[in-house]
Amino acid sequence: MRTPILARQTSAIRALQDLSLRNDLSDYGNAAVRQALSSALLMQCIGEIVTGKTMSGTSPREHGMALVADLEAFVIRHADQAIPLDTLEGRFGISRRHITRLFREGTGMSIGEFQQRTRxxxxxxxxxxxxxxxxxxxFRVGSESGAALARAVRRIGGHSPSALRTTMARSVKK
Known part of the structure; x- marks a missing residue:
């Protein structure tokens, strides 16, 4: 192909991609399983292209913004975990520098800031x-302690977790 094509990331493609990149596959059949998942992913992508489910006339900027949307979805799904840039580099196949630059350009914040906002x-x-x-x-949102969560809530929202709970409870009762 001479022109780049941006295929929509359907739920089937996303599921196959997530499965093929998992690190917790057992040692037995690991290579064969990864090969089969990679083949299925490739066939699904080709199927999307053949059926015309692509975004035609996409520019490099549009490719970058599609990547940012995928990064956002990944960070939201894994907000409760530490996400090293090396993990993102391996997951998305793009250098750490390029990922951080695109993400800041697309969202106006760093990946870490976005993860904190999501938490x-x-x-x-x-x-x-x-x-x-x-x-x-x-614990459930991925903070190291209640005190760390309280600091983050004060820094981002300007109030304590207990004050937030009280305020939210009052607004629900009205």
Missing amino acids: YENACRLLAETDLPIGEVA
């Missing part, structure tokens, strides 16, 4: 919807 939003939701202790909320 904050998840914590707010858990604080509003559950009676879980703050330490448990911290």
Whole structure:
């Protein structure tokens, strides 16, 4: 092919991609399983192209923004985990420098800032919807402790987790 094509990342493609990149496959049949998943992924992508489910006339910028959307989705799915840039480099096949530059250009924030914002939003939701202790909320959103979560909530939202819970509870009762 002489022109780049951007295929839409369907749920089938995303699932095959996630499975083919997993590190927890057992040693037995590991290479064969990876080969089969890679082949299925390639066939799914070719099928999308053959059926015309592509984004025609895409520019390098549009490719970059599609990558940023995939990065955002990955970070949101794994917000409760540490995500080293090396992991993103291996997962997306693009250098750390290029990933960080594209992400900042596309979102206006660093990957770490985006992950912290996502953790904050998840914590707010858990604080509003559950009676879980703050330490448990911290654990579930990927914070190292209740104190670390409290610092992050104060820094991002300007209030404490307990004040947020009280405020959210009042707004729900109204």
